Amino acid sequence: MPEGKVRGVLAALLAHHGAPVSADRLIDDVWGDEPPGNPANTLQTKVSQLRRALDLAEPGARGLVAYLPAGYLLQVEDDAVDAARFSALVARARRETEPTARVTLLTDALALWRGPAFADFRDAEFTRAAVTRLEEQRLTAVEDLAELRLDLGEHALVADEIADLVAAHPLRERLRTAQMRALYRAGRQADALAAYQDLRGRLADELGLDPGDAVTALHQAILVRAPELAAPAAPVASAARPTTNLPVHLDAPVGRDAAIARMCGLLDASRLVTLVGPGGVGKTRLALAAAAARARGDHPRHAVDPFPDGVWLVELAALAPGKDALAPAVAATLGLRDDVGPGSALDRLTALLRDRRLLLLLDNCEHVVDEVAELAARLLRDAAGVRLLATSQEPLAIAGEVVEAVVPLEEADAVSLFAARAAATSPGFALDHTNSQTVAAICQRLDHLPLAIELAAARVRALGLDELAARLGDRFRVLAAGG
Incomplete structure (x- = not known):
């Protein structure tokens, strides 16, 4: 990774994306009140090092940093910069009139965020305006998405998923309004009223204002309990559009881009893929991300929708063992009536799916692995248009199964995940040279398991980083206290 000043030059060029930046401005941005002895020559050296680093990453990329009469210019298209892609997707979402299409666009836009904007330079003067603008756009997009999902009846999921953002931005009234509406519709009237009282108290104490x-x-x-607050009726799915019950996540899995792409490739080639690994390693989140990518048809080869009958999540964690319960659970998820016709529940489900083309995500199979294996074998044999993605702590061990092991995160990705989640719940937290070793040690103590890392990061606000590290000798108690 290039040294700090080289990355500073790149950050400054990105902060002024699309416009040339004079040498004097770059020197002021990168070195501030402590310029080097020979500023012009030092800047040229750092620009040369940046070009070399870009060329090592992709041959020919050194030409992306151009020198013009008006200054240095980073010559990259908007779709090559996450910030510009994010803004473009948000703009498209606002022009879109169909609610589910808007949800998809906003979800894709927010998935581009893998941590704070300009993470290493967010406190620098030259990024301040860009950081403020991007963070405001992000929060507005989150609010737009939350309101859309409330209109689509996803109140319980919204209530849980925006809680951390409300904690990080407690004075945003629109975000609070979405939270209160979601809590009320989820049957949590007392929590909705408490959220209002918290907002009212904070506004009075911090700004001397009323809501x-x-x-x-x-x-x-x-x-x-006004009648107009009732949850909307479930929308009728368009016959021309695939349906899905996949939850919409407001943050993206960190360090899993290559794994998601590999999963999509496996699902193209195989009709049954099973993700295996220990609890907390991220099997469900990886499977959901891959399934969502397939639901969107992200693969460039897919000129025709491969799953016209949808992509569906079947959650098995609460299912009692016994094969008579599994097939009805799948049918209920798909909205199919399977209580009419001869044969067993599995016979009837197979008959219903025989001519359908869909993807089933069977999550948490380990406690009903025999039942899932029987169902999967039957669907592979008799329902050629059905593909299966399973998560389990052990394989199904049937013919046609492709097993993919999910491993803990690499250290750098684990640290990035911790920093991103800690920054979301603990305002002001940023990864730097003073705390990076402590964060790395915490991630190592947690075996680089994503779930444990996210739970630990949520405790930074209450305990502080050093106290959290000190308490991980009893990590089960510490992490359980995080909720």
Whole structure:
């Protein structure tokens, strides 16, 4: 990785993306009040090192940094820069009129965020305007997405997923309004009222203000259980559009891009792929990300939708062992009536799926692995259009199964995940030279398991980094306390 000043030059060029930056401005941005002895020559050296680093990453890329009469210019297309791609997707979402299409665009936009904007330079003066603009766009996109998902009836998921963002940005009234509405529709009226009281107290203490008219009106409506707050009726799915029940995540899995791409390739080549690994390693999240990519048809070879009958998640964690329960659970997830016709529940389900083309994600199979193996073998034999993606702590061990082991994160990815989640829940947290070794040690103590890392990162706000590291001798108690 290039040294700090070289990355500073790249950050400064990105902060002024699309416009040339004079040498004097670059020197001021990168070195501030402590310029080097020969600023012009030192800048040229750092630019040369940046070009060399770009060329090593991709031959020919050194030409991306051009020198013009007006200064240095980073010559890259908008779709090569995550910030520009994010803004473009958000703009497309606002022009889109179909709600589910808007949800997809906003979800794709937010998935580009893998941590804070300009993470290593977020406190530098030259990135401040860009960081502020991008963070505001991100929060607005989150609010847009939350409101859309509430309109689609996803109140329980929204209530859980935006809790950390509300904690990080407690004075954003629109975000609070979405949270209150989601909590109320999820049957948590007391929590919705408590959220309002928390907002009211913070506004009074920190700004000397009262809540705005919109959130106050919502509070009053919750108090009297106003009929207009009821959850909307489930929308009727368009026959021309695949349906899915996959949850929409507001953050992307960190360090799994290559694994997701590999999973999509395996699903193209095989009808049954099983992700295996220990608890907490991220099997479910990886499977959901791969399934979501296939639901969107991200693969360039897919001129025709490979799953016109949808991509469906069947959650098995709460399913009691016994083969008579599995087939009805799958049918219920798909909205199929399987209580009519001869034969067993599995016979009827197979008959219903015989002519369908869909992807089933069977999650948490380990406690019903024999039952899942029987169902999978039957569908592979008799329902040629059905593909299966399973997560389990052990393989199904049937013919046609491709087993993919999910391993813990590499150290760099584990550290990035911890930093991203800690920054989301603990305002002001940033990874730097003073804490990077502590974060790496925490991730190592947690065996680089994503679930453990996310739980630990959520405790930074309450304990602080050093105290968290000190308490990990009893990590099960510490992580359980994080919720």
